[in-house]
Amino acid sequence: MIVAQSTLAHEPQATIERAEGQTTVRLSGPWTAPHAERVEAVAEAIASEVETYPLIFDMGGIERLDTLGAWTLNRTRHELSAKGKADIANASPEQATLMEETAYREFQGDQRPRHSRLVDFFVDVGRTVVDAGKDLVGGVGFLGELVSALVRVIVHPGRFRGTAVINQLEQIAYRGVPIIVLISFLVGCIVSQQGIFQLIKFGATPFVIDLIGILVLRELGVLLTSIMVAGRSGSAFTAEIGSMKMREEIDALRVMGLDPIEVLIVPRIMALVIGLPLLTFISSIAALVGGGLTTWIYGDISPDIFLTRLRAAVSLNTFLVGMIKAPFMALVIGIIATLEGLAVEGSAESLGRHVTSSVVKAIFMVIVLDGLFAMFFAAINY
Amino acid sequence: MMLERRHTDPTKDRDVIIRVRGVEVGFGERTILKGLDLDVYRGEILGFVGGSGQGKSVLTRAILGLVPKRAGTIEVLGQNLDDLSVEQRRQLERHWGVLFQQGALFSALTVKQNIQVPMREYLNLSDRLLDEIAMLKIEMVGLNPDAADKLPSELSGGMIKRAALARALALDPDIVFLDEPTSGLDPIGAGEFDDLIATLQRTLGLTVFMVTHDLDSLYSVCDRIAALGEGKILAEGPIETMLESDHPWLRSYFHGKRARAVMAGGAQG
Numbered sequence: 174m175i176v177a178q179s180t181l182a183h184e185p186q187a188t189i190e191r192a193e194g195q196t197t198v199r200l201s202g203p204w205t206a207p208h209a210e211r212v213e214a215v216a217e218a219i220a221s222e223v224e225t226y227p228l229i230f231d232m233g234g235i236e237r238l239d240t241l242g243a244w245t246l247n248r249t250r251h252e253l254s255a256k257g258k259a260d261i262a263n264a265s266p267e268q269a270t271l272m273e274e275t276a277y278r279e280f281q282g283d284q285r286p287r288h289s290r291l292v293d294f295f296v297d298v299g300r301t302v303v304d305a306g307k308d309l310v311g312g313v314g315f316l317g318e319l320v321s322a323l324v325r326v327i328v329h330p331g332r333f334r335g336t337a338v339i340n341q342l343e344q345i346a347y348r349g350v351p352i353i354v355l356i357s358f359l360v361g362c363i364v365s366q367q368g369i370f371q372l373i374k375f376g377a378t379p380f381v382i383d384l385i386g387i388l389v390l391r392e393l394g395v396l397l398t399s400i401m402v403a404g405r406s407g408s409a410f411t412a413e414i415g416s417m418k419m420r421e422e423i424d425a426l427r428v429m430g431l432d433p434i435e436v437l438i439v440p441r442i443m444a445l446v447i448g449l450p451l452l453t454f455i456s457s458i459a460a461l462v463g464g465g466l467t468t469w470i471y472g473d474i475s476p477d478i479f480l481t482r483l484r485a486a487v488s489l490n491t492f493l494v495g496m497i498k499a500p501f502m503a504l505v506i507g508i509i510a511t512l513e514g515l516a517v518e519g520s521a522e523s524l525g526r527h528v529t530s531s532v533v534k535a536i537f538m539v540i541v542l543d544g545l546f547a548m549f550f551a552a553i554n555y
Numbered sequence: 556m557m558l559e560r561r562h563t564d565p566t567k568d569r570d571v572i573i574r575v576r577g578v579e580v581g582f583g584e585r586t587i588l589k590g591l592d593l594d595v596y597r598g599e600i601l602g603f604v605g606g607s608g609q610g611k612s613v614l615t616r617a618i619l620g621l622v623p624k625r626a627g628t629i630e631v632l633g634q635n636l637d638d639l640s641v642e643q644r645r646q647l648e649r650h651w652g653v654l655f656q657q658g659a660l661f662s663a664l665t666v667k668q669n670i671q672v673p674m675r676e677y678l679n680l681s682d683r684l685l686d687e688i689a690m691l692k693i694e695m696v697g698l699n700p701d702a703a704d705k706l707p708s709e710l711s712g713g714m715i716k717r718a719a720l721a722r723a724l725a726l727d728p729d730i731v732f733l734d735e736p737t738s739g740l741d742p743i744g745a746g747e748f749d750d751l752i753a754t755l756q757r758t759l760g761l762t763v764f765m766v767t768h769d770l771d772s773l774y775s776v777c778d779r780i781a782a783l784g785e786g787k788i789l790a791e792g793p794i795e796t797m798l799e800s801d802h803p804w805l806r807s808y809f810h811g812k813r814a815r816a817v818m819a820g821g822a823q824g
Contacts, residue, residue: 206726210679239759240678274695275691280690280696520708523708
């Protein structure tokens with residue numbers, strides 16, 4: 174029944190009549206949710222004004238009653254019951270059922286415990302530390318599983334899934350080339366341009382070539398590639414494996430006697446370990462080309478001189494430092510992505526959360542690992 | 556359709572709450588509903604059956620305005636849906652609640668917050684009343700009060716259906732649309748859910764439009780059944796009418812092996 178404009182003027186009402194021996198509260202109007210404010214106000218007024226008992230709620234005049242109205246009446250009756258009897262009368266059969274169904278009961282309040290902010294803060298920190306520890310243990314455990322799966326594949330070469338590896342290589346390396354070339358080229362340009370602007374003050378512009386050569390080959394190439402791959406392929410792994418987990422496809426593999434790690438994860442991680450160094454190489458070259466072009470335009474250094482100077486500035490180990498790091502980065506990205514994928518639970522929301530955390534953790538770990546390598550190579554004077 | 560009502564119709568003088576006339580709905584080249592007529596009467600539980608892909612959900616969605624129709628009229632509570640302004644439409648939407656097949660609970664909100672969403676949107680309630688009414692609905696649908704602060708992902712299938720029903724009932728609607736309410740529930744859970752629908756229908760004076768495949772539900776709670784096929788209503792009426800019909804699809808549906816088992820069970824019980 175649509176509440177037309179005219180009935181909006183109707184409001185829930187109550188009149189209190191005191192007769193010998195009992196008080197009658199005559200209720201009228203619509204006692205429904207759209208009039209909630211008025212329903213509550215009238216109920217409160219009744220509770221405060223009634224003085225003599227027993228009390229009768231005369232429901233004969235009520236036009237419409239819904240759960241909200243019935244509940245409010247029952248609550249009022251309950252509040253008054255401490256002082257004396259409060260009954261209902263003249264209720265239609267439907268109203269009586271509704272009144273019975275909505276009989277007053279206590280609801281437990283919010284069950285979640287509340288603490289002070291300080292406690293919450295420490296709880297949060299503690300939980301994060303424990304989670305990080307568990308991640309580490311999980312990661313190491315998973316590395317072990319992965320290595321044993323790899324060994325099994327090596328021992329039984331028949332179980333090696335060449336097609337899957339090639340397919341993944343296409344996804345990770347081949348399709349990743351354009352974007353990685355583009356960003357590396359641009360970063361090469363930017364670094365070299367800024368280098369020129371600073372070094373020109375000392376009249377040492379040609380040293381920008383040393384700067385570019387060493388920076389790109391040792392650090393930038395592998396870092397840019399790893400971050401890009403973590404974003405592109407790490408997230409894709411987590412999403413693929415996570416959605417397979419969600420739809421019980423991983424369990425299906427397991428009951429068919431196939432090892433999900435061997436089938437799904439080994440090919441992906443192998444492709445990463447092969448693909449990431451390749452991409453790193455391409456990225457370094459693109460960045461050097463970008464740097465070379467910029468030194469030509471901004472620093473008036475011709476490509477000939479650039480190449481000669483570059484050859485003098487970098488040695489094989491400069492190049493190798495970058496390349497050695499690449500497979501380790503690939504392993505870290507792969508392990509984090511698959512672990513997050515396997516941690517996905519039933520809902521799509523959980524999938525989204527794990528994809529995000531896979532990318533964030535992978536990028537974080539890539540940078541931490543790069544820092545560790547920097548210290549390591551410095552220590553061994555490489 | 557009119558021929559099916561041979562004996563005097565007890566529903567004749569009753570209030571029509573949903574009136575569907577000549578509705579056509581199609582997607583691209585395919586027409587799914589071809590001039591469908593249907594009446595739903597106030598206070599009844601209408602079971603809506605039909606083969607897969609015949610358009611049961613399409614009709615429900617057309618009434619709810621989720622899919623556009625190509626022709627025909629749909630009147631709900633005496634108002635033609637095409638003539639309503641945005642504000643009138645909003646007013647009308649308060650009068651129906653929908654239980655989607657998968658529950659469609661908002662996954663980021665707890666059960667209680669889910670139930671409170673329509674109440675916050677449409678009603679001006681005090682915080683205390685908001686909490687109490689939500690808890691009341693939770694109890695009315697037979698959920699444990701503990702479930703109130705749980706997220707949908709922490710609930711079982713049956714609990715999700717109940718929570719979604721509580722949300723559908725949040726505004727004390729006149730009409731409730733149930734899309735396969737017992738699908739995915741075990742027979743005991745399904746039976747309990749049927750009883751719950753019947754109880755709530757009696758208590759709250761609901762009109763229930765129930766899309767279902769569950770023969771048990773059709774036998775135990777539905778006042779009337781409408782069968783959809785070939786884009787039209789093949790037959791409508793109480794279960795007896797369905798059993799008497801000699802349309803091939805209805806015969807295989809209501810006289811199949813599974814139907815006989817239900818009937819036999821009903822006769823013994």
